[in-house]
Amino acid sequence: MRKKYTNIAVLFHWSTAALLFGLFTLGWYMVDLEGAQRGYYYRLHKSFGLSAYALVLLRLFWRLRNPPPVLPSDFNSFHVTASRFVHQMTYLLLFIMPITGYLSSSFSGYKTKWFGMNLYHWGWKNEALNSLFSQAHLICGYVLLIIISLHIGAVLFHFVSKNINLLPRIWFHQKIKSNEERIDYEK
Numbered sequence: 739m740r741k742k743y744t745n746i747a748v749l750f751h752w753s754t755a756a757l758l759f760g761l762f763t764l765g766w767y768m769v770d771l772e773g774a775q776r777g778y779y780y781r782l783h784k785s786f787g788l789s790a791y792a793l794v795l796l797r798l799f800w801r802l803r804n805p806p807p808v809l810p811s812d813f814n815s816f817h818v819t820a821s822r823f824v825h826q827m828t829y830l831l832l833f834i835m836p837i838t839g840y841l842s843s844s845f846s847g848y849k850t851k852w853f854g855m856n857l858y859h860w861g862w863k864n865e866a867l868n869s870l871f872s873q874a875h876l877i878c879g880y881v882l883l884i885i886i887s888l889h890i891g892a893v894l895f896h897f898v899s900k901n902i903n904l905l906p907r908i909w910f911h912q913k914i915k916s917n918e919e920r921i922d923y924e925k
């Protein structure tokens with residue numbers, strides 16, 4: 739059984755993490771802006787948000803066909819359940835978050851564009867729906883941040899209190915020859 743994530747999984751993981759970091763920063767920066775600058779950063783946020791969504795869908799599709807590696811044997815049943823729960827919640831929120839943003843945008847009265855390219859516009863201006871989906875987008879964002887904090891907290895917990903470094907599991911590795919010993923995580 740494989741004990742590390744594949745290089746493709748690693749690429750998906752860290753590109754999503756980098757995109758999310760940018761989207762949260764941009765999202766909270768743009769909502770306080772005024773005038774033309776606001777429009778520019780909103781369009782940028784929507785374009786990167788839709789790109790992140792394409793990446794998430796691709797990742798989910800790929801993940802359903804590629805099961806994760808086995809967990810370290812030191813994980814007790816609570817750690818196994820908690821880790822599965824946090825990963826599933828992350829995927830669920832990554833799936834819902836861009837939809838709420840897209841719906842908010844569709845009821846804002848503006849066309850949603852992807853880096854200048856007009857997307858099919860079916861929505862209309864409706865302040866109540868716009869505000870509802872903006873709220874949903876914001877709440878999903880907070881829940882996602884809590885889940886990501888739990889995720890990072892768990893990695894730190896294993897390192898500090900159990901001396902298990904999980905990071906090499908989700909970092910690039912070279913193919914090893916069958917007679918070589920592989921270090922999957924350092925104890």
Ligand code: HEM
Nearest residue numbers: 751755758801806825828829886889890893904905907908
């Ligand atoms: C910021 C956004 C992040 C998201 C959305 C995210 C999401 C995920 C998901 C969904 C998995 C499970 C992959 C799968 O089984 O399909 C995972 C694994 C992992 N992530 Fe993250 N992650 C993020 C950031 C980080 C950071 C900053 C760290 C480093 C502290 C980290 C460390 C890990 C490790 C070590 C694993 C492998 C867990 C294992 O041993 O099974 N992640 N991440």
Ligand code: HEM
Nearest residue numbers: 761762765766769784787788835836839840843872876879
């Ligand atoms: C995973 C992807 C995304 C993340 C992490 C994200 C994050 C955020 C954050 C943190 C905010 C600020 C929330 C606030 O203070 O009200 C925001 C606002 C917004 N986002 Fe996203 N976003 C994502 C995807 C999208 C997408 C795909 C769209 C539309 C195509 C979008 C449209 C918007 C809009 C219109 C607002 C402003 C809402 C308002 O004016 O209150 N977002 N986003």
